[in-house]
Amino acid sequence: MKLRITVAFFLFGIFLIACSENKVRNQPDEASLKTTSSISVGEQIYDKYCKLCHGKDGKLGLNGAKDITASVLTLEERILLIKNGKNTMTPFEGILSEEEIKAVARYSMSLQ
Ligand code: HEC
Structure with a gap:
């Protein structure tokens, strides 16, 4: 037992x-x-807000947009650019949150 x-x-x-x-x-x-x-999440934001000009693969270049796959910008530079816009690129500060901007900037780094 x-x-x-x-x-x-x-x-x-x-x-x-x-x-x-x-x-x-x-x-x-x-x-x-x-x-x-x-x-x-970054990809979803990209599809919604960025594909318009940059295309699904980042190469479309509509409205004078640059080829994201050829971009040499760092993550920080992209975050600033997305916030402030440039020429015909929309400034996304106020449209997207800080976190969303970071997520989509990170996603844009993965487009190659
Ligand atoms: C209305 C069209 C438009 C939309 C929407 C747009 N862009 Fe752009 N994007 C541009 C244009 C135009 C440029 C080139 C700006 C310049 O340098 O004259 C650019 C440049 C860039 C560059 C820099 C490329 C380089 O090396 O100079 C990145 C990165 C970028 N866009 C990411 C994004 C992301 C991420 C989004 C979505 C949040 C987005 N863009 C939405 C038009 C757009």
């Missing part, structure tokens, strides 16, 4: 360890999910 209780506790202990290991293992997955979703 005593042995059975010991075995039961032993198994319960293994069960607990297995569960906590699972949790630790799941953390990187959750983190990578977050990055994926922030990329797709």
Whole structure:
């Protein structure tokens, strides 16, 4: 009888360890999910506001727009440009939030 209780506790202990290991293992997955979703937020914003002039792949160049895939601007420069606009490019400050501007700037870096 005593042995059975010991075995039961032993198994319960293994069960607990297995569960906590699972949790630790799941953390990187959750983190990578977050990055994926922030990329797709940027993509959604791009589709809605930028595709018009720059095209789906960034190369359209309508209304004097520059080819984004050929751009050498840094992320910070893009954030400023998107906020303030330039020539015929719309200033997006007030249209998009700070976070949205960053997300779409990050997305524009992935167009190559
Ligand atoms: C009304 C048309 C229009 C829209 C909408 C537009 N752009 Fe532009 N974009 C332009 C024009 C025009 C330029 C070139 C500005 C210049 O240097 O004269 C430009 C330039 C850029 C550049 C710089 C390329 C370089 O290397 O000089 C980036 C990056 C860019 N746009 C990103 C975006 C993003 C991101 C959005 C959406 C939030 C967007 N644009 C929406 C017209 C537009």
